[in-house]
Amino acid sequence: MDINEYISSGILELYVYGSLTDEESREVTSVLNQFPEVRTEVEEIEEVLRDLSATIAPGNAENLIHAIKRKLGNSSKTIVMETRKTNNLPMYIGWAASILFLMGLFFMFNKNQELRGELQALQGEKAQMESQIADARSDADKTKELLSVIRDKDIIKVPLAGQAVAPDAYATAYWDKATNTAYIDVKDLPEPPRGMVYQVWSLKLEPLTPTSIGILDKYEEDENKIFALDNTNLSEAFGITLEPAGGSKSPTMEQLYALGVVSS
Amino acid sequence: MQQDKLIEELQSGNEKAFSRIYELYSQSTYGIIFGIIKDAAISEEILQDVFIKIWNNASSYNPEKGRFFTWVLNIARNASIDKIRSKDFKNKKLNLKSDIFVDILESKSNFFGSIDAIGLQKYIDILGPTCRKLIDLLFFQGFTQKETSEELQMPLGTVKTKNRVCIDKLRAKVL
Numbered sequence: 001m002d003i004n005e006y007i008s009s010g011i012l013e014l015y016v017y018g019s020l021t022d023e024e025s026r027e028v029t030s031v032l033n034q035f036p037e038v039r040t041e042v043e044e045i046e047e048v049l050r051d052l053s054a055t056i057a058p059g060n061a062e063n064l065i066h067a068i069k070r071k072l073g074n075s076s077k078t079i080v081m082e083t084r085k086t087n088n089l090p091m092y093i094g095w096a097a098s099i100l101f102l103m104g105l106f107f108m109f110n111k112n113q114e115l116r117g118e119l120q121a122l123q124g125e126k127a128q129m130e131s132q133i134a135d136a137r138s139d140a141d142k143t144k145e146l147l148s149v150i151r152d153k154d155i156i157k158v159p160l161a162g163q164a165v166a167p168d169a170y171a172t173a174y175w176d177k178a179t180n181t182a183y184i185d186v187k188d189l190p191e192p193p194r195g196m197v198y199q200v201w202s203l204k205l206e207p208l209t210p211t212s213i214g215i216l217d218k219y220e221e222d223e224n225k226i227f228a229l230d231n232t233n234l235s236e237a238f239g240i241t242l243e244p245a246g247g248s249k250s251p252t253m254e255q256l257y258a259l260g261v262v263s264s
Numbered sequence: 265m266q267q268d269k270l271i272e273e274l275q276s277g278n279e280k281a282f283s284r285i286y287e288l289y290s291q292s293t294y295g296i297i298f299g300i301i302k303d304a305a306i307s308e309e310i311l312q313d314v315f316i317k318i319w320n321n322a323s324s325y326n327p328e329k330g331r332f333f334t335w336v337l338n339i340a341r342n343a344s345i346d347k348i349r350s351k352d353f354k355n356k357k358l359n360l361k362s363d364i365f366v367d368i369l370e371s372k373s374n375f376f377g378s379i380d381a382i383g384l385q386k387y388i389d390i391l392g393p394t395c396r397k398l399i400d401l402l403f404f405q406g407f408t409q410k411e412t413s414e415e416l417q418m419p420l421g422t423v424k425t426k427n428r429v430c431i432d433k434l435r436a437k438v439l
Contacts, residue, residue, distance in 0.1 A: 010424035015330065016333065017334070018334040042331065048431060048434045050291075052434065056296075
């Protein structure tokens with residue numbers, strides 16, 4: 001190694017500044033331990049830098065030594081306390097963290113239970129809503145069907161006027177000859193007493209021959225009180241009587257509620 | 265060799281050795297701190313902290329890694345830079361980009377009656393602006409060669425050789 005070249009490279013100044021890496025500094029140290037001229041060079045660089053920085057100092061540092069020495073005794077105590085603090089801190093943090101974690105777990109568990117309950121309630125509500133929608137849809141379908149029947153020009157509308165037992169009552173029969181169906185609207189008949197049902201008759205007038213076309217035993221369940229009944233007869237009139245539950249073979253004429261003739 | 269023995273004694277907790285170290289290094293350490301902080305009162309506080317650290321951490325100094333002066337320099341720089349970055353210091357808004365030598369010389373008439381103005385003027389006269397900037401960054405601020413080259417937009421090798429020239433100038437006139 002050319003020592004003069006090494007010295008003049010400027011590496012020794014950087015060494016004193018402390019701007020070399022650890023590895024580079026160790027190398028320089030081993031060189032100056034081998035070559036006294038390198039050591040002398042480093043000592044001179046250090047001396048000029050100490051002189052330069054001492055010149056910049058804003059005052060005399062000499063008197064501060066007493067203040068510092070007083071603090072030296074205390075500082076060892078402070079350091080013990082500090083290390084104790086830093087040793088305990090992670091432990092406290094650890095405990096605090098695990099307590100928070102447990103609290104968190106309980107909170108999450110409760111929350112979970114709560115949400116489960118809510119979910120079940122919502123599922124129940126949903127099922128209810130679904131069945132309501134299905135009902136509404138089937139009602140709507142039925143209404144649509146009835147509406148189309150009533151509007152159909154091929155349907156024969158037969159008003160059935162209230163009779164002696166119920167003068168204010170009336171009913172209507174819509175007779176579709178094409179499908180052999182009679183739709184009986186009994187919305188304006190009084191509600192049948194318990195144990196009794198309305199029975200619908202197709203009548204031939206000459207001679208008077210009644211034929212039962214149906215018993216309105218679903219009266220209470222049906223919302224719009226319109227019943228579709230099969231009617232294959234060549235009806236000349238329709239009548240409605242009140243009969244004991246299950247219906248009768250022939251109409252009880254004293255309990256004739258409504259009667260109307262098919263206009264031809 | 266005497267210096268090595270002194271440091272060994274310091275490391276074994278000898279207070280007399282500490283006093284001697286203080287005599288040898290306190291004034292230059294004070295200057296290094298002031299070069300960064302530029303406030304005499306705060307520099308004084310930091311100087312005390314630095315020497316308490318030197319006492320407490322003396323055993324961590326490893327001669328293989330560098331000069332004892334360099335070790336002290338590092339402690340002083342780090343303490344000063346920590347202070348500058350701290351909240352209570354930021355209010356003071358000091359211009360850290362300016363030329364410290366000129367800065368300090370100009371400010372001495374205002375604040376620092378005891379500053380060695382003649383000595384400082386001597387340095388300013390010897391060093392040109394480039395040398396002052398190089399020494400400020402490398403010595404006071406503790407920049408690496410690479411950081412200095414980036415800051416001054418100077419090739420990496422030039423930083424090293426030019427700085428060598430600057431220090432040579434000082435040695436020729438001052439020592």
